[in-house]
Amino acid sequence: MKNNAGMTLIVKTITRLTAGLILIYGIYIVLQGHLSPGGGFAGGVIIALCFVQLMLAFGKEEVLKKLSRKKCIFLAGLAALLFLLLALRGFLGSGNAAFKEGHFKLFSAGLIPFCDIAISILVGTGLFVIFLALVLLTEVEE
Amino acid sequence: MELHLILLFMICASIVAVEVKDLISSIISLGAAGLGLCLAFLILKAPNLAISQLVVEILCVVVLIRATINKDLPLVKDGRWFFNTISTFLFIGFFLISAYFALMELPHFGEPIMKAANEYIANSLAKTGSSNIVTAVTLNFRSYDALAETAVLFAAIIGVLAITRKVGRIHEK
Numbered sequence: 001m002k003n004n005a006g007m008t009l010i011v012k013t014i015t016r017l018t019a020g021l022i023l024i025y026g027i028y029i030v031l032q033g034h035l036s037p038g039g040g041f042a043g044g045v046i047i048a049l050c051f052v053q054l055m056l057a058f059g060k061e062e063v064l065k066k067l068s069r070k071k072c073i074f075l076a077g078l079a080a081l082l083f084l085l086l087a088l089r090g091f092l093g094s095g096n097a098a099f100k101e102g103h104f105k106l107f108s109a110g111l112i113p114f115c116d117i118a119i120s121i122l123v124g125t126g127l128f129v130i131f132l133a134l135v136l137l138t139e140v141e142e
Numbered sequence: 143m144e145l146h147l148i149l150l151f152m153i154c155a156s157i158v159a160v161e162v163k164d165l166i167s168s169i170i171s172l173g174a175a176g177l178g179l180c181l182a183f184l185i186l187k188a189p190n191l192a193i194s195q196l197v198v199e200i201l202c203v204v205v206l207i208r209a210t211i212n213k214d215l216p217l218v219k220d221g222r223w224f225f226n227t228i229s230t231f232l233f234i235g236f237f238l239i240s241a242y243f244a245l246m247e248l249p250h251f252g253e254p255i256m257k258a259a260n261e262y263i264a265n266s267l268a269k270t271g272s273s274n275i276v277t278a279v280t281l282n283f284r285s286y287d288a289l290a291e292t293a294v295l296f297a298a299i300i301g302v303l304a305i306t307r308k309v310g311r312i313h314e315k
Binding site for chain 1: 189190192193194197198200201204205208209270271272273274276277278280281282285286288289292293295296298299302303306
């Protein structure tokens with residue numbers, strides 16, 4: 001390999017194979033949160049774990065090219081505002097009846113999947129930012 | 143029976159995590175205790191909690207290993223063991239006495255009280271359309287609770303970013 005950041009070649013190859021699968025599994029857990037066990041929090045943590053694995057294997061710069069720190073903070077704030085907006089939607093009117101088409105349709109559970117998506121974005125980007133901050137702090141101290 | 147075995151395993155793993163000298167071994171046994179908790183949730187038929195516990199435990203173990211690797215943190219073991227032991231036994235006794243009086247009021251283990259939960263179990267699918275009752279409760283019946291939890295998590299993220307930002311540490315030098 002050209003750059004020596006991160007771990008060895010074996011870890012990098014395995015990470016190339018598994019990181020996409022972990023990301024897809026996290027998105028699946030989020031989108032199936034109203035039908036099967038899972039939900040926004042667990043799916044968000046799995047999405048954060050995908051980026052954490054990429055960062056541990058390839059080093060800091062590779063991941064910050066994909067998902068920079070500023071973009072993470074922006075996405076976390078945006079997701080928090082989105083969830084607040086969804087809550088206001090339920091507060092003002094009959095919010096949950098808007099997207100309810102009945103069982104076995106695409107929008108079967110009203111606003112629950114949208115809340116799940118907002119929570120997952122907030123948790124995923126937020127936990128990744130916390131991990132970045134802790135790792136950068138230890139590297140500065142060394 | 144399996145639940146008691148898992149509880150014994152978790153207690154052993156926690157004792158090892160407290161008593162062992164090496165920090166990495168301590169973190170590994172902490173992860174073993176978390177895995178036992180995840181299995182206990184599965185046996186008690188709470189798969190939502192099991193998934194959350196598993197992924198959060200993995201993230202915690204990764205962060206702790208990353209934070210303590212290549213570090214020789216000193217182990218403080220001097221003095222005060224008499225005071226520590228006395229206070230530990232005092233708190234254990236206080237906890238056992240108050241738990242004895244509290245557990246007499248509770249129903250037996252495995253007999254849930256079907257007063258508040260009955261409504262949710264009977265009507266959650268018709269009212270919300272969500273076949274996962276836990277998600278229906280947390281994001282529909284108790285949605286503002288989830289909103290407050292999200293606000294707490296957001297405040298925690300802002301707090302970590304404010305503590306570890308670069309500007310304050312440069313001014314310190």
